[in-house]
Amino acid sequence: MDNKIYKSRRESLNTILPENCALIIPGADLQYRNADSSYALRQESSFYYFSGFCEPSSLMVMVHQEDKISSIVFVPPKDKLREIWDGYRAGPIGAVDDYGFDQAFENTKINELMPELLQGVKKVFYPIGKKSGFDQNVIDWTCAASSKDRHSQSIDIMDGSSMIGNMRLIKDDHEIEIMKKACDISAESFVEVMKNIKPGENEQLIESKFLYEFGKRGGRFPAYTPIVAGGENACVLHYIENNQDLNESDLILVDAGCEYKMYASDITRTFPVGGKFSEEQLAIYNIVLEANKAAIDAVKTGNNIMEPQLISEKVITKGLVELGILDGNPEELHKEGAFKDFYMHKIGHWLGLDVHDVGDYMENGEFMQFKPGMITTIEPGIYISSSMNVDDKWKGIGVRIEDDILVTNDGNINLTEKVPSCPKEIESLMA
Numbered sequence: 001m002d003n004k005i006y007k008s009r010r011e012s013l014n015t016i017l018p019e020n021c022a023l024i025i026p027g028a029d030l031q032y033r034n035a036d037s038s039y040a041l042r043q044e045s046s047f048y049y050f051s052g053f054c055e056p057s058s059l060m061v062m063v064h065q066e067d068k069i070s071s072i073v074f075v076p077p078k079d080k081l082r083e084i085w086d087g088y089r090a091g092p093i094g095a096v097d098d099y100g101f102d103q104a105f106e107n108t109k110i111n112e113l114m115p116e117l118l119q120g121v122k123k124v125f126y127p128i129g130k131k132s133g134f135d136q137n138v139i140d141w142t143c144a145a146s147s148k149d150r151h152s153q154s155i156d157i158m159d160g161s162s163m164i165g166n167m168r169l170i171k172d173d174h175e176i177e178i179m180k181k182a183c184d185i186s187a188e189s190f191v192e193v194m195k196n197i198k199p200g201e202n203e204q205l206i207e208s209k210f211l212y213e214f215g216k217r218g219g220r221f222p223a224y225t226p227i228v229a230g231g232e233n234a235c236v237l238h239y240i241e242n243n244q245d246l247n248e249s250d251l252i253l254v255d256a257g258c259e260y261k262m263y264a265s266d267i268t269r270t271f272p273v274g275g276k277f278s279e280e281q282l283a284i285y286n287i288v289l290e291a292n293k294a295a296i297d298a299v300k301t302g303n304n305i306m307e308p309q310l311i312s313e314k315v316i317t318k319g320l321v322e323l324g325i326l327d328g329n330p331e332e333l334h335k336e337g338a339f340k341d342f343y344m345h346k347i348g349h350w351l352g353l354d355v356h357d358v359g360d361y362m363e364n365g366e367f368m369q370f371k372p373g374m375i376t377t378i379e380p381g382i383y384i385s386s387s388m389n390v391d392d393k394w395k396g397i398g399v400r401i402e403d404d405i406l407v408t409n410d411g412n413i414n415l416t417e418k419v420p421s422c423p424k425e426i427e428s429l430m431a
Contacts, residue, residue, distance in 0.1 A: 003052050003098065003099050003100055004100065005052070005172075005174055006049075006050055006051050006052040006099065006100070007071075007099075007100035009049065009050050009167070010050050010051075010062055010069055010071045011069050012167075013062055013064065013069050014064065014067065014068070014069050016163060016167065017062065017064045017069070017125065017163070018064065018122075018123065019064055019065070019067070020064065020065055020120070020121055020122045020123075021063075021064055021121055021122055021123040021124070021125060022061055022062065022063045022064070022117070022118055022121045022123075022124050022125070023061070023062045023124075023125045023126065023160055023163070023164075024059070024060070024061050024124060024125070024126040024138065024160075025044070025046050025047050025050060025059075025060045025062075025126065025127070025160075025164070026044065026047065026058075026059050026060075026126075026131050026134055027043060027044050027047040027051075027053070027055075027056065027057065027058035027059060027060070028041060028042060028043050028044040028047070028056060029056050029057050030056045030057070040221075041054065041055075041056050042221075043262070044131075045168075045262070045352075045353035045354050045358075046127065046164045046168065046353075046358070047060060048262055048353065049164075049167075049168055049353060050062070051073065051099060051101075052099060053073065053075070053090070053095065053099055055075055055076050055089060055090065056076065057076060057107055058073060058074060058075045058076070058107060059073065059074040059107065059110055060072070060073045060074075061073070061114070061117055061118075063117065063121065065120075065121075070102050070103070071100075071101045071102050071103075072101065072102060072103045072104070072105070072117060073095050073099070073101045073103075073104045073105075074104070074105050074106065074107040074109065074110050074113075075089075075090060075091065075092060075094075075095050075104060075105075075106065075107055076089050076091075076106070076107055077089070077091060077092075077106040077107070077108060078091035091104075091106075092104035092105055092106060111137075111140075111141075114141040114144075114145075115141050115144035115145040115148065116145070116148075117145075118141055118142060118145035118155060119145045119148050119149070119152070120145075120152065121145075121155060122153070122155065122156065123155065123156045123157075123158050124138060124141075124142055124155055124156070124157050124158065125158045125159070125160030125163060126138055126157075126159075126160050127159070127160055127161045127164065128157075128159040128160075128161065130161070138157060139157065142154075142155040142157060161358070162360055164358065165358030165359045165360060166359055166360055168352055168353065168357065168358050168359060169350060169352075169357070169358070169359030169360070169373075169374060170371060170372075170373035170374060171352060171373045171374070171375060171406075172373070175263065175352070176373070176375075176406065178260060178261050178262075178263045179260075179263045179264075179265070179351070179352070179375060179404075179406075179415065180415055181218075181260050181261075182219065182223075182257070182258055182259065182260035182261075182263050182264065182265040183257075183265045183267075183404050183415035183416050184418065185214060185217040185218060185219045185258045185260055185265070186214065186219070186256065186257045186258050186265040186266075186267050186416065187267065187416050187417075187418035187419045188213070188217060188418065189210055189213030189214050189217065189219075189256075189258070190210075190254070190256075190267055190269055190419040191418065191419060191420075191429065192209075192213050193206065193209045193210055193213060193254075194269070194271055194419075194426070194429055194430055195429055195430065196209070197246075197252070197271075197273065197430065199246060199247065199248035199273050199274050200245065200246065200248075201245075201246050202243065202244070202245050202246065203228040203229070203230055203233075203241075203242040203243060203244050203245075203246065203252075204228075204242050204243055206228045206242075206246075206252070206254065207226050207228045207242045207256075210222075210226055210228075210254070210256045211226075214258035217258075218260060219258025219259060219260045219265075220259075221258070221259045222256060222257065222258055222259065223257045223258060223259040223264035223265060223266060223355045224257070224264070224266075224355045225240045226240075226242070226254065226255065226256035227239055227240060227242075227253065227254065227255035227256065227268075228242045228252070228253075228254050228256070229242075229252065229253045229254075229255075229398065230244055230245075230246040230247065230250050230251075230252045230253075230273065231244075231246075231247060231250035231251070231252075231396055232385060232386060232395075232396040232398065233253075233398075234251060234252070234253035234270065234383065234397075234398025234399070234400070235383040235384065235385040235396075235398040237344075237345060237383070246273045247273065248273055248274035249273070249274060249278070250272075250273050250396075251270050251271065251272055251273070251277075251281055251285075251397065251398070251399065252270070252271060252272075252273050253268065253269075253270045253398055253399065253400055254268065254269055254270075254271075255267070255268040255400065255402065256268075257355065262353055263352060263353055264351055264352065264353070264354060264355040264357070265351075265404060265415075265416070266351055266355050266377050266402060266404055267402055267403070267404070267416050267419060268379055268400045268401060268402030269401065269402075269419055269421065269426075270285065270288075270398070270399045270400060270401065271426050271430065272426075272427070272430070275427060275430040275431060276427055277423055277427065280393050280394060280397065281397055281399075282423055283323055284323075284382050284384070284394070284397050284399050285399050285423060286319075286423070287315065287316055287319030287320070287323075287382060288316070288380050288381060288382050288399045288400065288401050289401055289421055289422075289423075290315050290319065291311070291312040291315040291316050291319075291380035292312075292378060292379075292380050292401040292402075292403065292421065294311045294312065294315055295308035295309075295311050295312045295347055295378045295380060296308070296378050296403065296405055296412065296414060298311050299370060299376060299378065299405045299407060299412045300370060300407065300411050300412055301369075301370055301371060301372055301407060301408070301409060301410075301411075302369055302370065303369060303370050304366075304367050304368075304369055304370075305361060305367050305368050305369065305370060305376075306367045308347045308348070308378060309346060309347040312343075312347050312378075312380040313334055313339055313343065314330070314334055315380075316339050316342070316343050316380060316382060317330050317333050317334045317338065317339045318330040320339065320342060320382070321333065323394075324391070325342070325384075325390055325391075325394060326338055326339075341388065342382050342383060342384060343380065343381060343382055343383070344383070345379075345381070347378055347379065347380060348376045348377035348378045348379050348402075348405075349376065349377055350374070350375065350376055351375045351376060351377055351404055352375060357375075359374075370407045371407060372407055372408055372409050373406075373407065374406075374407040375404060375405065375406050375407070375415070376404075376405055376407070377402055377403070377404055377405070378402065378403050378405055379400055379401065379402030379403075380400070380401065381398070381399060381400035381401070382397070382398070382399050383398045383399075383400075384396070384397050384398065385398075401421050402416075403415070403416045403417065403421075404416045
């Protein structure tokens with residue numbers, strides 16, 4: 001994206017960050033796999049959102065004074081030798097010239113300069129508890145800033161997580177275009193892998209196929225560790241061992257999505273390894289599919305964000321009663337929460353720079369209403385492990401169907417509808 005977008009986001013804090021206050025956002029540090037071999041740097045999402053800057057151990061400060069936002073960044077120093085080994089560094093000059101910061105300093109000067117930058121502010125906002133050791137750093141800087149003038153008031157430390165998260169919650173046009181691309185990459189990858197799956201293959205092989213399909217389309221990294229769960233493994237919600245052989249009679253649940261230009265996608269499909277649903281598998285699948293469609297229909301401007309949840313619970317409860325898995329009146333069973341043994345998670349989560357993206361779910365003491373620019377997942381499921389007290393024919397069936405839904409002014413857009421969810425279309429694709 002054009003770096004002016006990030007500068008504009010920083011300036012927009014003028015209406016959100018109170019006067020005479022500062023917002024501090026730390027960047028990510030390099031993480032080491034072993035010895036001196038590091039993982040590829042993945043910049044901290046909020047730091048990236050306001051900067052577009054992807055060098056490690058950086059720190060950003062925005063100060064609101066005299067009705068103006070001043071942005072300061074600390075970055076790795078220019079180092080000719082390290083740049084030979086690790087690549088170009090922008091340095092303080094590049095941070096100002098190329099990224100539009102008002103001031104920039106070497107990150108070796110953070111402890112020296114931060115108290116000066118914070119002197120005179122009333123409150124310091126930052127994401128409390130999100131980075132190890134950083135809370136103490138902020139305390140030290142604010143105490144040092146307050147002690148510079150015995151007559152100055154103490155500086156209050158405030159959690160800036162909601163301030164940052166609710167800005168990120170509403171995606172702008174540039175973000176939406178990137179996320180559409182991320183979803184397209186993942187959707188096309190699902191279709192390709194589903195067409196070519198074979199009984200007897202291993203879960204790990206399927207995972208590697210997804211990573212390959214993501215990568216060749218431009219999504220170098222997955223947005224999270226893929227879940228590739230054959231048979232009863234699908235009843236473990238965050239199953240990531242991905243090391244078992246696939247039986248022809250099993251369903252396979254794949255929950256996977258690429259990251260593209262820092263933005264996540266998140267898709268789940270459940271399909272038959274052998275290409276044909278059994279009668280029991282299809283019966284469970286159709287309940288989940290009905291819940292998925294009904295919940296998606298409820299994602300629209302003005303609706304309460306819990307409406308899709310409530311709808312999915314009622315559809316699943318009614319369906320389980322019709323199959324004889326639950327016994328009783330569907331409305332009473334729903335009130336009692338009887339579905340929770342089979343559907344124990346929420347309908348979805350915000351999606352953006354993080355797969356479980358930031359942003360509040362409550363507003364003024366009530367559940368938030370959907371607003372244009374929000375992107376949420378919709379992912380109902382039914383999970384029947386072999387330990388459950390049900391007829392044996394249902395045991396070992398786990399189904400989840402997940403799509404990524406953009407809220408618009410007049411409804412929603414399913415960003416992942418390219419992946420078939422209709423059973424007949426799935427069977428035709430896999431034939």
